Amino acid sequence: MSDPYGDRGNKDLSVGNAKGMGSVIPKAGGTSFAAPGGPFLIGDSMTAGYGNGPDILHDCTIAVEEGEIAVIVGPNGAGKSTAMKAVFGMLDMRKGHVRLDGEDITDLSPQARVAKGMGFVPQTSNIFTSMTVEENLEMGAFIRTDDFSDTMAQVYDLFPILKEKRLQAAGELSGGQRQQVAVGRALMTQPKVLMLDEPTAGVSPIVMDELFDRIIEVARTGIPILMVEQNARQALEIADKGYVLVQGANAYAGTGKELLADPEVRKSFLGG
Amino acid sequence: MDLLNALIAFLNYVFIPGVAYGSQLALGALGVTLVYGILRFSNFAHGDTMAMGAMATVLMTWLFQSWGISLGPLPTALLALPFGILFAIGLVLFTDRAVYKFYRVKKAKPVILVIVSLGITFIYNGVTRFIIGTNDQNFFDGERFIISAREFKKATGLAEGLSFKTTQGITIVTAIIVVALLFWFLNRTRAGKSMRAYSDNEDLALLSGINPERVVMITWIIVATLATIAGVLYGLDKSFKPFVYFQLLLPIFASAIVGGLGNPLGAIAGGFVIAFSEVTITYAWKKVLVYMMPESLEPSGLVQLLSTDYKFAVSFVILLIVLLFKPTGLFKGQSV
Numbered sequence: 001m002s003d004p005y006g007d008r009g010n011k012d013l014s015v016g017n018a019k020g021m022g023s024v025i026p027k028a029g030g031t032s033f034a035a036p037g038g039p040f041l042i043g044d045s046m047t048a049g050y051g052n053g054p055d056i057l058h059d060c061t062i063a064v065e066e067g068e069i070a071v072i073v074g075p076n077g078a079g080k081s082t083a084m085k086a087v088f089g090m091l092d093m094r095k096g097h098v099r100l101d102g103e104d105i106t107d108l109s110p111q112a113r114v115a116k117g118m119g120f121v122p123q124t125s126n127i128f129t130s131m132t133v134e135e136n137l138e139m140g141a142f143i144r145t146d147d148f149s150d151t152m153a154q155v156y157d158l159f160p161i162l163k164e165k166r167l168q169a170a171g172e173l174s175g176g177q178r179q180q181v182a183v184g185r186a187l188m189t190q191p192k193v194l195m196l197d198e199p200t201a202g203v204s205p206i207v208m209d210e211l212f213d214r215i216i217e218v219a220r221t222g223i224p225i226l227m228v229e230q231n232a233r234q235a236l237e238i239a240d241k242g243y244v245l246v247q248g249a250n251a252y253a254g255t256g257k258e259l260l261a262d263p264e265v266r267k268s269f270l271g272g
Numbered sequence: 273m274d275l276l277n278a279l280i281a282f283l284n285y286v287f288i289p290g291v292a293y294g295s296q297l298a299l300g301a302l303g304v305t306l307v308y309g310i311l312r313f314s315n316f317a318h319g320d321t322m323a324m325g326a327m328a329t330v331l332m333t334w335l336f337q338s339w340g341i342s343l344g345p346l347p348t349a350l351l352a353l354p355f356g357i358l359f360a361i362g363l364v365l366f367t368d369r370a371v372y373k374f375y376r377v378k379k380a381k382p383v384i385l386v387i388v389s390l391g392i393t394f395i396y397n398g399v400t401r402f403i404i405g406t407n408d409q410n411f412f413d414g415e416r417f418i419i420s421a422r423e424f425k426k427a428t429g430l431a432e433g434l435s436f437k438t439t440q441g442i443t444i445v446t447a448i449i450v451v452a453l454l455f456w457f458l459n460r461t462r463a464g465k466s467m468r469a470y471s472d473n474e475d476l477a478l479l480s481g482i483n484p485e486r487v488v489m490i491t492w493i494i495v496a497t498l499a500t501i502a503g504v505l506y507g508l509d510k511s512f513k514p515f516v517y518f519q520l521l522l523p524i525f526a527s528a529i530v531g532g533l534g535n536p537l538g539a540i541a542g543g544f545v546i547a548f549s550e551v552t553i554t555y556a557w558k559k560v561l562v563y564m565m566p567e568s569l570e571p572s573g574l575v576q577l578l579s580t581d582y583k584f585a586v587s588f589v590i591l592l593i594v595l596l597f598k599p600t601g602l603f604k605g606q607s608v
Binding site: 005010012014110115125128139143 | 308309312313314375378379380381382383384385386462465466468469471472473474475476477478479480481482529533534595599600
């Protein structure tokens, strides 16, 4: 049998509750060491893949400087989200390094990276749907032992709609509001860097513009942002730095304006 | 006067036993629903966890009785209960470390864990019988009744007596306290909220810095406590017999599923739905009806829909009906 711990298609909910079960996150070594110099956060020449599968990323480099917004764009299946997950330690790194704020964190588990100051907003299942907005934020601050009420107030200032709906179950909110909860939850740890995986996936264009505005506001508070986006044009417009990935490798890199002006990038990825 | 007699008969034979049995089922179903919500499988070993916890309590009670310690009008078992709970906590934590953890780390599918829990059931079951034997064990002492039928008749002059057993009173009071504490814990404390978060979305809980092993440990501690309390209350109210707890598994699961698996509020509601269905369907209504009907219409039979031998069939049928027409249960399931 290929998968002795699988269930061969069993869908009986009275037997077990597979919803929200989570995935196997690779075991990490757990130590970090000083590695000064370089950008604030960098995934340096990463080669990575899932489990025993083939390499998905090939020598891919992504970095974000302090106070900047870096955006990863590219066609479907280019490995944008995978690159993000690799930086966050959610898949097996085969080659390359991840450094944050002068520290090599390649061996750390995702949880340990959160403690080091990385905030990550996954693309899907990024909120606790059955819990209230306020409880979501509280859970975001779970690792903090100090008083986090001022951080919560900041998040509510940033996303006023959340304050209004703070006692409502997060699962009952609209798509755009859910994304705000998700970003707010990640901000509760007061991260040194915020990573967003397609924050505008599945929301209407109007909501998308609003979300981008909010993201710029977050960046203005001084938190560097690394973001994967499918709406390449809008994303590059707000980006200080852009990366175009193709088949798991860097194809183009530059400032947002440079990429928008680059005729090759325009022709291949921005629709002329 | 006849109506009053009918009401007393109803209270005495249907309502009070139903509430007590419902409380016991609700406590059992809460444990099942917590394991389902957080460890994500249907724990078949729950009935025998109850048996193990109750067995430890019975043994402690006998020890206390032999030392001459008692609680006066209350059963000594209440004094032994904390020791039974400690034993059950140790037992489930050991089982988790030795067995379940292996599968949890591999993210084995729930159906695997269900079968694993079935294996645990047989082990617990065997150990219980090995230690305490297969027979009925009586460990009740203290005052038998809060209100006895004879005194009630004398005091009120009614033909029907109302009896309210001490064990029924203890069951209801304990259930209320335990449920209130559990809901306070789940909704108000940091640890409780982390349990709900883990149940909702494991990956995100992990990313928020919630330690899964800690959540699992707290869950087992609560489950063992609930199981022992439910087991001891049932044993006090009826009598302690190892096999009965294995049989209780069906009504307990029916309660949890009827209410909506994974939803604690549902487990309580489900417990009472199942208990009252069992009691009302297997009760011989003649006694009540005789008072309420004119003599010419009085039923000649017992007016018992099903013999008490079929009481497990009742929970099974309700389970089937719910699974056919409202598979998520009365309350929305999977939202511990």
